[in-house]
Amino acid sequence: MQPVRPVVLAGTRNRPADVRSPGRPPGKDDVNEQAQLHQQLLDTLTAGGSLRTKPWKDAAATIPRHEFLRDGYFRSVHGAVPAAWEPVLDNDPDWLTGCCQDQSLITQIAGSIVPADIQGRIMREPTSSSTLPSLVLRMLEDLHVEAGAQVLEIGTGTGYSTALLCTRLGESHVTSVEYDEDVAARARAALARQGMFPRLVIGDGLLGCAGAAPYDRIIATCAVHTVPAAWIEQTKPGGLILTTIGGWLGASELARLTVHDDNTASGPLLSGQVSFMLARPHQAPPLGLLPDLSAGKERQAVFGPDVLSDWTTRFVVQNAAPHAQRLTLEHDGRTEDVLIDITTGSWAALHNNHAERWTVRQNGPENLWDTIEEHLTRWHTDGTPALQEFTLTVTPNRQSLHW
Numbered sequence: 001m002q003p004v005r006p007v008v009l010a011g012t013r014n015r016p017a018d019v020r021s022p023g024r025p026p027g028k029d030d031v032n033e034q035a036q037l038h039q040q041l042l043d044t045l046t047a048g049g050s051l052r053t054k055p056w057k058d059a060a061a062t063i064p065r066h067e068f069l070r071d072g073y074f075r076s077v078h079g080a081v082p083a084a085w086e087p088v089l090d091n092d093p094d095w096l097t098g099c100c101q102d103q104s105l106i107t108q109i110a111g112s113i114v115p116a117d118i119q120g121r122i123m124r125e126p127t128s129s130s131t132l133p134s135l136v137l138r139m140l141e142d143l144h145v146e147a148g149a150q151v152l153e154i155g156t157g158t159g160y161s162t163a164l165l166c167t168r169l170g171e172s173h174v175t176s177v178e179y180d181e182d183v184a185a186r187a188r189a190a191l192a193r194q195g196m197f198p199r200l201v202i203g204d205g206l207l208g209c210a211g212a213a214p215y216d217r218i219i220a221t222c223a224v225h226t227v228p229a230a231w232i233e234q235t236k237p238g239g240l241i242l243t244t245i246g247g248w249l250g251a252s253e254l255a256r257l258t259v260h261d262d263n264t265a266s267g268p269l270l271s272g273q274v275s276f277m278l279a280r281p282h283q284a285p286p287l288g289l290l291p292d293l294s295a296g297k298e299r300q301a302v303f304g305p306d307v308l309s310d311w312t313t314r315f316v317v318q319n320a321a322p323h324a325q326r327l328t329l330e331h332d333g334r335t336e337d338v339l340i341d342i343t344t345g346s347w348a349a350l351h352n353n354h355a356e357r358w359t360v361r362q363n364g365p366e367n368l369w370d371t372i373e374e375h376l377t378r379w380h381t382d383g384t385p386a387l388q389e390f391t392l393t394v395t396p397n398r399q400s401l402h403w
């Protein structure tokens with residue numbers, strides 16, 4: 001995908017024309033109910049341990065999340081297979097309660113569809129959301145930010161986390177990049193309704209934002225496959241990058257990297273089973289035409305694809321085969337789990353034989369399942385270290401994870 005040229009959207013004090021709140025104006029009872037539900041959300045976040053320190057408690061108390069969801073959200077349709085979504089607009093009696101619960105809320109589907117566009121249900125992929133509030137606040141706490149810091153946020157989304165940063169640090173200390181022009185425009189309007197005008201940029205956040213660099217902190221609310229070199233270049237030595245490392249097998253975890261003088265960065269994975277949608281340019285490429293899956297050498301497997309059901313094991317596997325994608329196919333009258341690395345053409349197909357054991361068939365320049373089993377065996381030999389014992393190291397040419 002071509003990088004998107006950054007466009008600075010705001011950062012001036014000129015009030016944009018579209019800052020009026022959508023929907024009907026709230027009455028007194030509405031205001032009381034909003035305040036009460038907002039307080040309940042804060043209590044939940046504090047009790048759960050994600051909202052820990054006074055400065056962030058104050059910021060969260062000032063910024064009601066529902067003000068960033070005035071254009072509505074999508075609720076998942078209970079029991080729908082495949083997953084389906086239905087719109088909840090701000091005149092819906094459930095809207096406010098939904099906004100004030102600790103749940104992530106989908107705000108855009110298939111790259112352009114917003115709740116007001118839909119009557120009924122839709123079955124396409126979500127492309128933007130308001131992150132789980134406990135995760136937003138936990139990440140802000142984990143950012144270890146101090147007054148006066150310059151922060152770059154990647155993935156403005158609704159603007160809720162941007163508003164929290166502005167409240168804590170002041171809008172002149174906050175730059176936020178959003179890939180999607182419409183999402184960015186809605187965030188700009190929501191922030192302006194709160195009287196906030198940080199530097200908002202439409203573009204590919206994987207390029208950072210050189211115009212306002214260097215930063216003390218970079219925080220990403222979308223996941224990355226690999227940490228972009230631009231983030232390291234644009235962070236001051238000693239500064240921190242907080243980002244989720246994700247991948248095409250659906251594994252992910254939050255990492256906090258310290259940037260060093262020599263243009264490298266390293267740091268631990270943090271606990272918590274954190275997952276975000278992958279940054280758009282890092283999403284899995286289409287598989288295209290499948291290779292001939294009948295060719296290949298077969299052997300008894302040491303591990304089966306069932307290991308991928310476990311959060312930590314899936315992360316280890318993904319790290320061993322970072323370009324592999326997984327699919328399930330009917331082949332020769334049986335169901336097979338297939339991993340394909342389209343960058344090399346290597347693949348591995350696994351099926352369960354009658355003796356409750358797994359057989360693997362592989363082909364291509366690399367024996368994909370051999371590589372994965374070697375990693376898994378080493379991880380087991382070392383006592384299956386938890387993800388928090390992993391360290392991520394990023395150099396200008398390479399990203400590696402060690403336990």
Ligand SMILES: C[S@@+](CC[C@H](N)C(=O)[O-])C[C@H]1O[C@@H](n2cnc3c(N)ncnc32)[C@H](O)[C@@H]1O
Nearest residue numbers: 128130155157158161178179205221222279280
């Ligand atoms: C989970 S949402 C962000 C939630 C937001 N922080 C909030 O509190 O509402 C992730 C956002 O990242 C954006 N995004 C995806 N890839 C991006 C990229 N390469 N650069 C900037 N934004 C990106 C998506 O369009 C989406 O709006």
